[in-house]
Amino acid sequence: MAIKLYGAAGSTATLQVQACLAEKDLHYEFVSINMSYKEHKTPEFLSRNPFGQVPAFEDGDLKLFESRAITQYLAHTYADKGNDVIIKDPKKMAIVAVWIEVESQKFDPACSKLVWELGYKPMFGMTSDDVVVEENEKKLEQVLDVYESRLSQSKYLGGDSFTLADLHHLPVIKYLMGTKAKRLFEARPHVSAWVADIQSRPAWVKAITT
Amino acid sequence: MAIKLYGAAGSTATLQVQACLAEKDLHYEFVSINMSYKEHKTPEFLSRNPFGQVPAFEDGDLKLFESRAITQYLAHTYADKGNDVIIKDPKKMAIVAVWIEVESQKFDPACSKLVWELGYKPMFGMTSDDVVVEENEKKLEQVLDVYESRLSQSKYLGGDSFTLADLHHLPVIKYLMGTKAKRLFEARPHVSAWVADIQSRPAWVKAITT
Numbered sequence: 001m002a003i004k005l006y007g008a009a010g011s012t013a014t015l016q017v018q019a020c021l022a023e024k025d026l027h028y029e030f031v032s033i034n035m036s037y038k039e040h041k042t043p044e045f046l047s048r049n050p051f052g053q054v055p056a057f058e059d060g061d062l063k064l065f066e067s068r069a070i071t072q073y074l075a076h077t078y079a080d081k082g083n084d085v086i087i088k089d090p091k092k093m094a095i096v097a098v099w100i101e102v103e104s105q106k107f108d109p110a111c112s113k114l115v116w117e118l119g120y121k122p123m124f125g126m127t128s129d130d131v132v133v134e135e136n137e138k139k140l141e142q143v144l145d146v147y148e149s150r151l152s153q154s155k156y157l158g159g160d161s162f163t164l165a166d167l168h169h170l171p172v173i174k175y176l177m178g179t180k181a182k183r184l185f186e187a188r189p190h191v192s193a194w195v196a197d198i199q200s201r202p203a204w205v206k207a208i209t210t
Numbered sequence: 211m212a213i214k215l216y217g218a219a220g221s222t223a224t225l226q227v228q229a230c231l232a233e234k235d236l237h238y239e240f241v242s243i244n245m246s247y248k249e250h251k252t253p254e255f256l257s258r259n260p261f262g263q264v265p266a267f268e269d270g271d272l273k274l275f276e277s278r279a280i281t282q283y284l285a286h287t288y289a290d291k292g293n294d295v296i297i298k299d300p301k302k303m304a305i306v307a308v309w310i311e312v313e314s315q316k317f318d319p320a321c322s323k324l325v326w327e328l329g330y331k332p333m334f335g336m337t338s339d340d341v342v343v344e345e346n347e348k349k350l351e352q353v354l355d356v357y358e359s360r361l362s363q364s365k366y367l368g369g370d371s372f373t374l375a376d377l378h379h380l381p382v383i384k385y386l387m388g389t390k391a392k393r394l395f396e397a398r399p400h401v402s403a404w405v406a407d408i409q410s411r412p413a414w415v416k417a418i419t420t
Contacts, residue, residue: 050356051316062301066311073304091272094283101276104314106261146260 003028006048007055008035012115013067014055015171020071022203025082068104071164083203085164096158099165110139111172118179141184144191151190166198213238216258217265218245222325223277224265225381230281232413235292278314281374293413295374306368309375320349321382328389351394354401361400376408
């Protein structure tokens with residue numbers, strides 16, 4: 001079976017999958033989709049992801065999209081490869097699933113707006129919208145307050161070990177650490193230690209440097 | 211083990227879990243959280259869900275929140291009870307996981323705004339914001355165009371059988387069918403047939419009438 005990832009540099013969703021592929025120590029072909037040339041809107045790409053968004057993924061005859069579905073597939077299918085990013089015990093895994101949902105439902109909606117306003121807009125010579133920034137920084141602070149409390153009780157969000165619940169945060173955190181939103185993470189000691197820990201994982205370092 | 215669901219009437223997230231409990235034919239105690247009295251912001255409730263939102267859930271000594279994490283737990287833990295809502299084959303389940311993510315990432319963000327604007331606001335004597343309605347109807351139409359194509363190829367979103375990927379849509383569809391957004395579903399024949407099919411499931415009828 002050959003794994004192919006269709007993605008784009010700078011896409012946080014693509015990076016979520018790359019982070020997981022690195023943790024599972026899996027070889028794959030990276031197919032670069034040039035969004036400036038609208039390659040994500042071609043009929044060929046739309047047959048891979050009908051929403052016309054990166055990433056798309058294939059493993060032999062299986063075709064998937066949606067980054068969090070792809071990481072789950074990799075974690076379960078390649079359970080015996082690389083590092084564990086799920087937990088076998090069903091009750092402990094149910095707790096991990098809660099925090100996977102928290103990232104998806106609470107952390108990401110606020111952060112993806114901040115990544116756009118504070119990361120991409122300045123890069124494209126556009127002006128950040130202060131009202132949107134303020135509103136989403138407030139939402140992020142509420143989420144990080146919950147994380148601070150959670151991480152004072154367990155080393156990682158899902159429990160004692162690093163799992164997908166942590167991994168899914170990595171790309172957005174990478175971008176926000178280069179913006180003024182960094183202070184919101186640094187103001188919370190347990191969050192700050194967790195960020196330093198997960199950012200220094202060898203697989204993540206490999207994912208963002210190769 | 212005793213299952214308890216802490217929820218509120220009218221909460222779509224609570225109804226997602228109730229739909230799953232009905233499909234799995236599980237008995238449970240419903241603990242009504244009165245949000246008018248801010249019962250979802252008490253220290254006791256915040257210990258169950260630190261975001262102060264319904265639902266919260268317990269099964270013996272296991273405490274969970276986030277509706278989609280709870281349904282996954284029920285589907286896997288009680289695989290031998292009631293109706294199957296997941297698929298054992300890992301590749302087929304990976305496809306189901308894609309459409310579970312589509313509901314969470316694409317369908318729900320647009321629909322939850324429409325439920326608020328077209329469902330709850332009029333009920334509370336508030337005026338709907340036409341700009342927000344138009345914007346989110348457009349987003350919903352784009353999602354339903356993808357669904358129309360998908361459902362012309364497979365009976366359900368995740369494949370040949372009803373799964374969590376369909377079930378998670380039920381509460382929001384229930385509310386939108388009572389609003390002008392109903393026309394967006396009815397304009398698409400495969401979507402319309404799917405809506406009729408999943409809405410008529412005995413477990414769902416039981417969930418919303420008991």
